Amino acid sequence: MDHSSHEPLQAGEIIAANVKGTDIYGPDDKVMGNVSEMLGTGQYARAVIEVGGFFGIGVKQVALDMSRIDFMRDENGKVLAHTKMSKVELKNLPKHRG
Template sequence: MDHSSHKPLQAGEIIAANVKGADIYGPDNKVIGNVSEVLGNGQYAKAVIEVGGFFGIGVKQVTLDVSRIAFMRDENGKILAYTKMTKVELKNLPQHRG
């Protein structure tokens, strides 16, 4: 997926109401997870990401600083995200304990 035409979200737009459910694309431009919630606000916020699994079985929740995620809107207004981390790297992060 070409993200060059997507509009980056401003820091104030990165709130749970906007980004919850957003697909996260990895370096190979394939969906590697999605945002299940956002903890905190602004540049120090963390996103809880669901990665792996199939139909909810084997899903792991991990947290990642939003500074490591590029949130953007596509040409249809849908919010999505990109990270340089791979699916394997995300899965190797510690389990989120909510």
């Protein structure tokens, strides 16, 4: 997927109401998980990502700093996100305990 034509979200747009459920794409442009919630606001916020599993079984929640995620809108207005981290790297992060 070519993200170059996607419009980056502005900092004020990155709130739970806009990004909850957003698919997270990795370096291979495959969906690795999705945003289940946001922790905090602004540049120090963290997104809780549900990664792995199949039909909800074996899903692991990890918290990822906003500096590691690029949120954007595609040409249809759908919000999506991209990270340079691999699925293995995400799965190796500590489990988020909310």
